[in-house]
Amino acid sequence: MTQEAPEETHDILLNVNGAAHAVTVPARRLLSDALRHDLGLTGTHVGCEHGVCGACTVLLDGAPVRSCLLFAVTVSGQELTTVEGLAAEDGTLGPVQQAFRDCHGLQCGFCTPGFLTTITAGLRDNPRPSEVEAREMVAGNLCRCTGYQNIAKAVHRAADLIAEGSSSEDGRPSRPGSIAAEEEAP
Numbered sequence: 001m002t003q004e005a006p007e008e009t010h011d012i013l014l015n016v017n018g019a020a021h022a023v024t025v026p027a028r029r030l031l032s033d034a035l036r037h038d039l040g041l042t043g044t045h046v047g048c049e050h051g052v053c054g055a056c057t058v059l060l061d062g063a064p065v066r067s068c069l070l071f072a073v074t075v076s077g078q079e080l081t082t083v084e085g086l087a088a089e090d091g092t093l094g095p096v097q098q099a100f101r102d103c104h105g106l107q108c109g110f111c112t113p114g115f116l117t118t119i120t121a122g123l124r125d126n127p128r129p130s131e132v133e134a135r136e137m138v139a140g141n142l143c144r145c146t147g148y149q150n151i152a153k154a155v156h157r158a159a160d161l162i163a164e165g166s167s168s169e170d171g172r173p174s175r176p177g178s179i180a181a182e183e184e185a186p
């Protein structure tokens with residue numbers, strides 16, 4: 001009987017929420033699994049594992065991506081933001097998180113991390129979405145609990161909070177990947 005060769009591994013650097021992590025992973029390790037199992041960042045949820053539900057959405061160099069469709073080795077050295085990175089250093093909720101709380105945008109919360117990251121990127125590109133645009137912004141994310149009404153409301157509430165934050169001195173989130181930080185990036 002022949003013995004299977006051990007799986008080849010790769011040394012990569014995962015830059016997540018401003019911290020660099022050197023990890024050794026097999027070539028086929030999914031980014032979602034690397035985040036959850038190798039780094040312990042379990043805020044990124046895995047639903048369908050087929051790129052359909054959006055629960056696993058993280059930001060890659062600021063753009064929303066399905067972490068269940070990417071191999072971790074392909075994003076080595078790039079900047080990742082997970083839901084854990086949306087709050088300020090002191091734990092203060094980021095504007096999209098606060099908006100979900102204010103508008104009751106979540107019930108079981110399983111889909112929520114994907115909505116939060118998606119909306120964070122969406123509002124950076126379109127800070128004042130119309131009603132239709134707010135719904136389009138979240139159209140790629142599935143929620144089984146909420147009926148989407150309060151999620152759409154939360155998009156507008158987050159837009160208001162971001163606008164208020166950018167006109168006050170201390171209302172700016174300080175984490176990399178936060179809307180304010182990305183606006184300031186060259």
Ligand code: FES
Nearest residue numbers: 047049051054068
């Ligand atoms: S778990 Fe990635 S899109 Fe559903």
Ligand code: FES
Nearest residue numbers: 107108143144145
């Ligand atoms: S809040 Fe339960 S799946 Fe969206």
